[in-house]
Amino acid sequence: MTTTLPTPSQYATHEVDNQPPPHSPYDASADAALLEGLRREGAPWAEADVRRLGALAGSEEVQLWAEQADVHEPRLRTVDRYGNRIDEVEFHPSWHNLMRVAVAEGGAGAAWADERAGAHVARFASGLVWGHTEAGHGCPMAMTYAVIPALRHQPDLAAVYEPLLTSRVYDPGLRVPTTKRGILAGMGMTEKQGGSDVRTNTTVATPTAEPGVYTLRGHKWFTSAPMCDVFLVLAQTPGGLSCFLVPRILPDGTRNTFRITRLKDKLGNRSNASSEPEFDGTVAWLVGPEGRGVKTIIEMVNCTRLDCVMGSAALMRKALVEAGHHVKHRSAFGANLVDQPLMRNVIADLAIESEAATTLGLRLAGAADRAIRGDSGEQAFRRIATAVGKYWVTKRTPAFAGEALECLGGNGYVEESGMPRLYREAPLNSVWEGSGNVNALDVLRALAKEPDTAQALMTELSAAQGADTRLDAAITRLGADLAGLVTDPQRAQSQARRVVEQMALTLQGTLLVQHAPAAVADAFCATRLAGDWGNAYGTLPHGVDITAIIDRALPAGA
Known part of the structure; x- marks a missing residue:
């Protein structure tokens, strides 16, 4: 009796069958609801840019950036090799690649400098397609976008910082903000004892001899993107809860006191550094009247x-x-x-x-x-x-x-x-x-x-x-x-x-x-x-x- 044995190919266990092919490249803007809404809400002029960005977002290279930024998480360096306090966070190059494109495409504050009707709609639509990459870097984009209307409550500060916040140039690194081609902004609102109930904040702002300038002492519980250039921070003043602008680097080039206790170990959003900063003699500029922080x-x-x-x-x-x-x-x-x-x-x-x-x-x-x-x-x-x-x-x-x-x-x-x-x-x-x-x-x-x-x-x-x-x-x-x-x-x-x-x-x-x-x-x-x-x-x-x-x-x- 002759037995017929299977051929080797029948046992080739590494032959791949019935698995989908790689998804990338694909077009993240191939979304009828998005494109129709973009036109309907007043920004048809932005469609070509949204389509171009959608193709980029779905490309193999950018999808790899997204994966790498999430896998290679930010690392906190509280001191340099000599023991000097620096409180810096290091990011993978893919994070910087994503940030560079997002800022250049107007994902940060650029819409506020665009006089065309529909500029904020165009930014939103661009965010919908660029959001196919990686969510963490969207946090500094959102905060930079959001601080501008608040900063306008202090016109002298807005005149200095708004042109930089609306820039389309990503210029990372801690330097005097006014020496950079573009800056990013963060927020320091919540504290461990209150969370959303910001009126219970305990951070105290003390006036200095210079009008509008205070020093802060206290802490914040959830301050994301601590490598931003400036932050809006809430603190208690003699007149009540007030809003302040806090730069990481002061105008004279020295480091403002912004001690990062730790980075949060979060469920998701791993690429984005979320920190607990402490203030101790931290220099801050009042934004809006005292007591009108909220x-x-x-x-x-x-x-x-x-x-x-x-x-x-x-x-x-x-x-x-x-x-x-x-x-x-x-x-x-x-x-x-x-x-x-x-x-x-x-x-x-x-x-x-x-x-x-x-x-x-x-x-x-x-x-x-x-x-x-x-x-x-x-x-x-x-x-x-x-x-x-x-x-x-x-x-x-x-x-x-x-x-x-x-x-x-x-x-x-x-x-x-x-x-x-x-x-x-x-x-x-x-x-x-x-x-x-x-x-x-x-x-x-x-x-x-x-x-x-x-x-x-x-x-x-x-x-x-x-x-x-x-x-x-x-x-x-x-x-x-x-x-x-x-x-x-x-x-x-x-x-x-x-x-x-x-x-x-x-x-x-x-x-x-x-x-x-x-x-x-x-x-x-x-x-x-x-x-x-x-x-x-x-x-x-x-x-x-x-x-x-x-x-x-x-x-x-x-």
Whole structure:
């Protein structure tokens, strides 16, 4: 009897089959919702730049930068080789590469120096595509962008520093700020005993003989990007909580006292150094009047919360395109995953969530741009809608990242897939610039103290009334709930999250009904507004046009 043995190739265990090809290069700007929103919100002139940046973001080289910046974490050097205190943080070259491009593309403060209508929308859209790289370096971009309106409360300081903050040149290294081609700014607000309750801050500012100049003594609990050139810091003065500008290097070239106790060991955002600095005789310049620190920084909070929405929407989109790439090229049970009905339901559901986040984010950016240029109606809308959007979009991101990771199965749980980095990053923006509770309570504060904000929101919602009965019903319910909060303040706090969620979903529904294809708007209204949805992604009802949704969200090249 003759036995036929398998050929060697049948045992070639290292032959790779049924694995997706490398995703890069891809085009991070291949997103219809993003490009349509960019045009609609007033920045069609920026489309070519956004498309160019999207291609760069998805390139093999830049995706490698992103991976390396995350893997090679920043390192704190408190002293030099001789024992001199230096308090410097060293970064991998890939971090500097990402920073250089981000600053050059206007990701920091450049929009404030751009007089074109839509400049802040263009920055937001660029952030959505550049966000496909690595999230950590977005923190100094966001802070630099946000400090400018606060610094304008002190015109003499703004005149010196604003041209440098709006520069498109990345010029790292600690030197006298005014000798550099461009500078970055950070913030030192929270302290260990208070967190978001900044009025409990214990850092003390003592006036010196020189008008407007103080010395600080105290600490900060969560100060990211400590290698920035200047920081806005809150401290207690004889007149109350006040805002100060603190440079790392003083005008005479000496180092200001900025002792870094440690770098935080964080869940995600590993590339970004988050520190605990201590001040002891630290020289600072007053920004705005004494006792008006919170009022001085409030405009800054509007800006950083907008960037929280941007970062979360970008992460959603990145997770979606990675999941989409995998399911297009992986087969199971006789068919590609993307052709399996249940997987198609999951991908389509994620696509709806991503488009809703992107569309809302661009609307908020448009409101910011027009509010900055003096539109009072948009100012009122921005005041409430930014807090609503920050609450909801950042809250949806962790579950979204987890579901997208699951689309890759075990491959998605492995670091080299990039999905664990997205998963660890996902909760950050719901914590930064106020947790969910802080933002929900801020919405209540706006409703109570600035009634024009509620009117601005309802005016926005009325633009789509009559277009969809499910949306009409949601608007009616929201109006009744808002009225109830005014008449029953005790109930308001316990119901704040519920009502803010309603606000966010109704606002997203309004925007999608007006601007998205019928398939996307119909699916959103059926699930998020009318309740025909389960408790997990992938539970879209029968009859939704899943093919149209997927084809829109994941075109060739995405």
